[in-house]
Amino acid sequence: MGQAGTGAEHVEVRVTAGSRDEADRLAAHVRRLHSYDVPEIAAVPLTAGTDAYLHWIREETSPPNGWEEARSTTA
Template sequence: MANTPDHADIVQIATTFDAVEEAEALSRSVVEARLAACAQTDGPITSVFRWDGAVQTEQEWRVTFRTTAALAEQLVEHIVREHSYDVPEVVVTPVVGGHEAYLEWVRDETRSLP
C-alpha cells in the first residue's frame, strides 16, 4: 500500500467467550461506552488449550474490537473486569493499513461526545 498514512493509532483487540450471549452483551457494552467503534463475533470456533493440567477442547466465540491505540489499555481492562473467564484471552494487534475512510470512522466513533 504505497503512500498510505501511518495507522499506528488503530488496533484490533480479540477475546473469546464460551457463550454467544456473553460475547454479544460485552460487545454492546463496549460500543455503547465508545471504547470501540465496532465488535464482530465469529463462531463457533473450536479452541484447544491446556488448563488445570489437562488439554481441553471447547467451543467458543471470538470477538474482535476495532479501536484506537489510546483506548487499548482501557478496553483491555474493561474486558478483563467483565469477562467470566478467570484468565481471558485478550490480544491487541496493531493495524498497519487499510481503507482510510474506515479507519477514520473508527477514530470518530471512539471519540467522546461533547
C-alpha cells in the same frame, strides 16, 4: 500446566483508537469475566487501511461533542 478444553469458543473483536492504558483496562476487565485462567487477549495496532475505513474508525471511536466537559462535571 492447564488442561486443554473442548467447549465452544467465541471470538470477540474490539476496535478502538484508544491508548495503551485503555487497552490494559479492557484486558483486565476481560480477565475478570473470563472463565479461562489464560484467555487469549491480543492488541493489534492498525497500521494501514482504506481512507474510508480509517475515517470511520476515527469517527466511531471519538467521544461525542461535549463528552469531556460532561464527564469532568460528574466526576
